Amino acid sequence: MNKNEVFIKLPDRPPPSSTVGIIAWTQKNLFSSTTNTLTTILFFYLIYLYIPPFFDWAIFNANFSGSDRSICDANKAGACWTFIKVRFDQLLFGLYFASNPDQIWRPVVALSVFVLILIPLVIEKTPHKKWLLIFLLTIYPIIFIILVYGGYFGIPISNTTQWGGFLLTFALAFVGIVLALPIGIILALGRRSEMPIIRALSVTYIEFWRGTPLITILFMASVMLPLFFPSGVEFDKVVRAMIGITLFQSAYTAEAVRGGLQAIDKGQSEASMALGMGYWQRNVFIILPQALKISIPSIVNTFIALFKDTSLVSIIGLLDLLNMSQTASRSLDWNGYDIEGYLFAGFIFWACCYGMSSYSQKLERKLDTEGRTE
Amino acid sequence: MTSASASKKSTKNEISPIITINKLNKWYGKFHVLKDIDLEVNKTEKIVICGPSGSGKSTLIRCINRLEVHQEGSIIVDGTELTDDVKQINEIRSDVGMVFQHFNLFPHLTVLENCTLAPIWVRKKSKLEADEMAMELLTKVKIPDQAKKYPGQLSGGQQQRVAIARALCMQPRVMLFDEPTSALDPEMIKEVLETMIELAESGMTMLVVTHEMGFANKVADRVIFMDEGQIVEQNDPKNFFNNPKSDRTKLFLSQILNH
Numbered sequence: 001m002n003k004n005e006v007f008i009k010l011p012d013r014p015p016p017s018s019t020v021g022i023i024a025w026t027q028k029n030l031f032s033s034t035t036n037t038l039t040t041i042l043f044f045y046l047i048y049l050y051i052p053p054f055f056d057w058a059i060f061n062a063n064f065s066g067s068d069r070s071i072c073d074a075n076k077a078g079a080c081w082t083f084i085k086v087r088f089d090q091l092l093f094g095l096y097f098a099s100n101p102d103q104i105w106r107p108v109v110a111l112s113v114f115v116l117i118l119i120p121l122v123i124e125k126t127p128h129k130k131w132l133l134i135f136l137l138t139i140y141p142i143i144f145i146i147l148v149y150g151g152y153f154g155i156p157i158s159n160t161t162q163w164g165g166f167l168l169t170f171a172l173a174f175v176g177i178v179l180a181l182p183i184g185i186i187l188a189l190g191r192r193s194e195m196p197i198i199r200a201l202s203v204t205y206i207e208f209w210r211g212t213p214l215i216t217i218l219f220m221a222s223v224m225l226p227l228f229f230p231s232g233v234e235f236d237k238v239v240r241a242m243i244g245i246t247l248f249q250s251a252y253t254a255e256a257v258r259g260g261l262q263a264i265d266k267g268q269s270e271a272s273m274a275l276g277m278g279y280w281q282r283n284v285f286i287i288l289p290q291a292l293k294i295s296i297p298s299i300v301n302t303f304i305a306l307f308k309d310t311s312l313v314s315i316i317g318l319l320d321l322l323n324m325s326q327t328a329s330r331s332l333d334w335n336g337y338d339i340e341g342y343l344f345a346g347f348i349f350w351a352c353c354y355g356m357s358s359y360s361q362k363l364e365r366k367l368d369t370e371g372r373t374e
Numbered sequence: 375m376t377s378a379s380a381s382k383k384s385t386k387n388e389i390s391p392i393i394t395i396n397k398l399n400k401w402y403g404k405f406h407v408l409k410d411i412d413l414e415v416n417k418t419e420k421i422v423i424c425g426p427s428g429s430g431k432s433t434l435i436r437c438i439n440r441l442e443v444h445q446e447g448s449i450i451v452d453g454t455e456l457t458d459d460v461k462q463i464n465e466i467r468s469d470v471g472m473v474f475q476h477f478n479l480f481p482h483l484t485v486l487e488n489c490t491l492a493p494i495w496v497r498k499k500s501k502l503e504a505d506e507m508a509m510e511l512l513t514k515v516k517i518p519d520q521a522k523k524y525p526g527q528l529s530g531g532q533q534q535r536v537a538i539a540r541a542l543c544m545q546p547r548v549m550l551f552d553e554p555t556s557a558l559d560p561e562m563i564k565e566v567l568e569t570m571i572e573l574a575e576s577g578m579t580m581l582v583v584t585h586e587m588g589f590a591n592k593v594a595d596r597v598i599f600m601d602e603g604q605i606v607e608q609n610d611p612k613n614f615f616n617n618p619k620s621d622r623t624k625l626f627l628s629q630i631l632n633h
Contacts, residue, residue: 270441271478271537275492275544276468278460285491289482367482 058343069334083337084344087328091321091344094164103156107167110147114140114170122359124366137178144171160238164319166348171238172310172320176245177303183246184253185292189283191258202254209251215312217244222316241313245306252302260295261287293367300360304353321345392417392548392579393438398447400433407433408444409603415548420580422590422611425600426626431583434600435550438581439470452547468496471541475553477533479525485512485536486521489543497544504543511539515569531562535569542573549573551582585630591615599623 018024030040061078063071064085072080084091090098093107117136120126148167150157163171190202209217221244226235264287272282292299314323325341328334393415400408407430415421423431436442438449440456440463449456451466480488489508493499499507512518515535517528525533534554541549551570555563567589574580574593584590590597590611597614599607599622607614607623618624 265476265478267474267476267478268480271472271474271480272492273441274439274467274470274472274474275540276464276466276496277492278464281495285495286480290480293482 069337072337079343080334080337080340083329083334083340087334090165090328091324091341092166094162094167094319094324096158096162096164097167100158103158106147106150106155106158110144111167111170113143122362141174141178144174160236163238165324166321168238168313168318169307169310169320169322172242172245172313173303173307175242176249176306176310179246180249180253180302180306181299183250185257185288187250187254188257188261191254192261206251206254209248210255212248214245214248214309215315217248218312218316220244237316237318241316241318245310249302249306252305253299256295256298256302257291259298260291260293263294264290293364296360296364296367300356304356307353307356308349321348390417391415392452393581394448394450395438396448396450398434398437398444398449400430400437400442400444400446407603408437411447411603411605413598413605415579415581417547418577418579419595420574420593421582421596421598422594423581423583423598423600424585424587424590424626424630425606429600430603431600432552435472435552435581435583438548438550439467439472441472464496468492468544469547471544471546471549473534473537473541473549473551473554475556477525477530477537477557479533479537479540481525484522484524485517485528488525488536489540492540493543508539508543511542512536514542514572515539516565529562530558531565534558534562534566538566538569538573548579548581551580551584553583553585555584555586587615587627587631599626601626 019028031037057077058079061075062081063075063078064081065071066082067086069080069083072082087098089101089104093104097104097107114136117132117140121129121132121136126132146152146155148158148163148171149160187202187206190198191206193199193202218241221240222237225240229235268286268290269282272286277285311320311322313320319327322342322345325345326338329336329338329341391414393413395411395413398408398411398413399406411434413434423434425431433442437444437456438451444456452469454462454466456463456466479485480491483491486505486508489512490501490504493504493507494501497504509518509521512521515538517532517535517539520528520532520536525536528536538554554570555566558566563586567586570580570582570589571593580593582589582594594611596608597611598605599614599618599620601622607618607620609619614623615627618627
């Protein structure tokens with residue numbers, strides 16, 4: 001080494017032991033100050049106060065056995081999951097399938113196929129994901145209709161007026177989400193179009209449907225729409241609800257997508273223009289992939305809201321998962337056990353929404369080639 | 375017709391204009407940015423445009439591929455006049471490459487995909503062919519090993535060289551550079567300028583808006599000085615730098631050369 005060298009590189013040393021490990025973490029995060037310590041103690045006290053009794057009620061003292069309310073009435077200290085067990089088919093698949101147990105395989109297969117497509121779609125390394133998605137969006141709805149509605153291959157028809165429970169929630173949300181995304185994208189592009197008529201049409205559509213409560217739209221679809229058709233023309237109630245939800249949802253999706261479009265630097269479209277790319281090429285290859293990526297959180301947010309809003313179809317007399325739980329717990333057999341019904345419906349809603357939310361976060365991280373999120 | 379006789383003349387001479395700008399005027403609202411610009415650019419000519427900020431130099435070259443719309447006058451690129459016809463605009467754009475101050479690479483595509491997207495979809499090349507040419511050009515700008523990376527993983531100088539390769543992949547007849555080194559750290563300016571010098575030596579027609587007077591001196595056939603939307607003076611670099619005619623040019627040169 002050169003003796004006259006002024007700069008000497010110091011070797012890396014490990015951080016002091018007081019800053020790493022569990023004890024250091026607890027000290028730093030839970031007991032760093034008096035206020036923090038008091039908050040921690042209070043919080044643990046609240047957990048102690050409420051959590052064990054809840055588990056006692058929901059699990060340790062709960063009733064699972066039997067097939068009627070007598071066992072639950074005898075043991076009021078625990079939850080009555082017997083109710084959910086007995087009415088399970090009704091809560092998940094609606095009245096038709098609950099009263100025709102030999103047909104129950106139809107919704108079971110339909111929902112299983114959905115899950116079987118969804119799992120490889122969510123797993124990152126699956127090859128040919130594009131085709132799976134195309135299958136889900138085109139063939140799957142047909143399979144669903146043939147299985148659940150019936151009418152072909154000797155499968156008896158289950159009238160949509162008897163659809164209900166989770167199956168109805170799923171059908172409404174699936175149609176709403178799958179149709180609202182493309183319509184929303186077109187509307188968002190339309191709102192930013194340079195052609196004044198297209199822009200005006202898009203703005204009018206978005207502002208009209210966004211400014212109207214979903215309840216009103218569903219009510220109108222149910223009560224007003226038939227007035228415009230000649231008497232005798234029967235328009236399916238579920239289809240009407242689907243149309244209403246799609247119209248409403250596409251306006252919200254459009255605004256979420258527009259937020260993403262606005263965040264894209266002008267240089268991106270200029271660069272693609274300078275390469276001679278046309279309007280659709282620019283949007284499909286350059287602008288939308290980036291804009292949709294940015295708007296994933298807000299798009300999924302609207303999807304989650306929609307999923308929960310499907311319960312509003314009770315206004316037109318359709319019984320989705322939530323309303324089915326309510327109805328079941330108000331029946332003579334199970335009157336008084338509505339908490340269990342609500343908890344069950346709430347749990348399923350939560351599981352679906354949490355699934356959507358985690359997947360969107362995963363997708364965001366995966367698509368992040370710019371290192372925006374950590 | 376005058377244009378017919380002009381084109382006859384140009385076939386006789388070896389040098390023929392690839393870009394002809396005639397009495398070009400442009401306004402931003404009420405602000406008159408370009409005033410009566412006349413400019414002919416010959417094939418293989420290298421033109422450096424300089425001038426203070428707000429003088430309209432960027433606007434001028436952005437008019438050539440219609441990133442800005444002019445209100446009066448005409449721009450003819452390679453025999454095609456720029457009008458509102460979208461098809462014509464896209465044709466001209468695919469023949470005119472552009473390099474931007476902020477690179478404007480597509481961050482969601484790899485370096486290679488950045489270079490092949492337009493050749494595949496605009497030029498209708500096969501993926502294989504586009505990949506081959508992109509790798510060849512990435513080798514020319516000395517970053518073939520970065521082809522699979524995303525733009526965000528490269529340095530500014532590398533990104534700008536990718537941007538140059540991306541434009542070249544369309545096999546343009548003219549290249550426009552809009553302050554290509556202004557957003558770069560000093561140590562990266564050199565690598566980009568070297569790439570541009572090589573490109574100039576290969577015979578590309580180039581219009582470069584820049585403050586790099588060393589580059590102008592070395593490469594330019596003609597230096598144009600613009601101020602307040604007008605071409606104040608144009609000359610070959612030797613005369614432009616050594617005996618500028620107008621006081622405005624002298625002032626500008628003294629400001630940028632003596633700091």
